[in-house]
Amino acid sequence: MKYQINKSPTQQTTSPAGRRQALQRLGALALGGAFAAAPLRLLAQGSDRVVRFILPVGAGSGVDTIVRAASVALGKALGHAVVIENQPGAGGIVGTATLVKAAPDGMTLSVVSNNHVIYPSVYKSLPFDPINDITPITVIGSTPMVLVVNPAKMPATNVKELVALLKAKPDTYNYASSGNGTILHLAAQMFLDEAQVRAKHIPYKGVGPMVTDLIGGQVEMGVLALPAIQAHLKSGALRAIGVGGNARSAAAPEIPTIAEQGLPNYNMEGWFAVVGPAKLPASEARRIQAAVAAAYATPEVKEAMAKQGNTINPGTPEAAALYFRSEMAKYAQLVKKAGVELQ
Structure with a gap:
């Protein structure tokens, strides 16, 4: 069985009082934990509006890390300060439900991942249409996914050793995910399918608690985006077993791919896209x-x-719209093969 996931009118504030009001509004947002290091000189130039990036994921996840690293540059390029709001829950449905209700004026955006096109195949009903209730703007790029284990709970250092452990004790070990039917769930389940082994699925409400319990040893293994776990790999809190793409990552060339370790049909990467x-x-x-x-x-x-x-490799809005539809069709088949139970 082969699983292939492809990569791919501003208001003018001219008076001192107006400027103070603008700064006060932004200050309130910052104290709420949502402000993301935006350039305040934009306010001095007269714009008191901000662009909200509603992320349907928790802080510290792959998408969150990717967007926060670009928040200042995004503010400069968009001409407005950028506010990042994390609204995780239900595999991303909570945050996206907020986005679809926003005014289509370019001031409220989101960055979504593979999960966005998986929803229809996992949930019997949704509070929005993943295609018709959003405007695809650009698929920014892709990110490596890594199969990791807790080194204190699993002595395996590579795919062969991990498969041997799982075959010796079927359904004894647990694998974590950021929620049922999410890309992290599918990525781990597809590894088990390719290796013909079994483990118990423990879904979490987001990447944050998933990583916490992986490090704490409550669960033994899982698949995560590389940006979300780089620090934990360096510290030794987690151990990388293999990268899910068809080539090693330049950011972590020491981690071999899962494919080169005996499962040649395993190819799983994450992607991230801006939508309105x-x-x-x-x-x-x-x-x-x-x-x-x-x-x-x-x-x-x-x-x-x-x-x-x-x-x-940011593409056009037209290319993003086509990509969303093709990925939705692809995941419909993959979810069925993985045996994910509808919610």
Whole structure:
């Protein structure tokens, strides 16, 4: 069985009082934990509006790490300060439900991942249509996924040893995910299928608690995006077994791919894309796409993406729309093969 996941009117504030009000509003957001290091000089130039990036994931996840690394550059390119709001829950449905209700004026955006097109295959009903209730703007790029274990709970150091442990004790070990039917669930389940072994699935409400319990030893293994766990791999809190792509990551070349370790059909990577609410004007979608491309092309962001192991290649809104539909059809088949129970 082969699993293939492809990579891929501003308000003018001219008076001192107006400027103070703008700064006070932004200050309140910052104290709420949502402000993401945006350039305040934009306010001095007269713009008191902010662009909200609603992320349907928790802080510290792969998508969160990728967006926060570019937040300052995004603010400069978009011409407005950027606020990042994490709204995790239900595999990403909570945050996306907020996005689809926003005005299609380009001031509320989101960055979604593979999960967005998996929803229809996992949930019997959704509070939104993943295709018709959003405007695809650009698929920014892809990120490596890594199969990891807790070294204190599992002595395996490679795929062969891990498979041997799982075959010796079927359904004894647990694997974590960020939620039932999420890309992290599918990635782990597909590894088990390819290796013809069994383990128990423990779904969590997001990446944060998943990583916490992996490190704590409550669960033994899982698949995560490389940017979310680099520090834990370096510290030794987690051990990498293999990378899910078809080539090693330049950010962690010492980690072999799962494919080169005896499971040649295993190829799983994550992708991330900017979307807006439905009915966003085409001209606005193109403007935002150009700004995102410019932000991720700045030297400081390119360096950050390289360190995280991400591949960046922002496409057009038209290409993003086609990609979403093709990925949705692909995942419908993969979810069925993985035997994911509908929620």
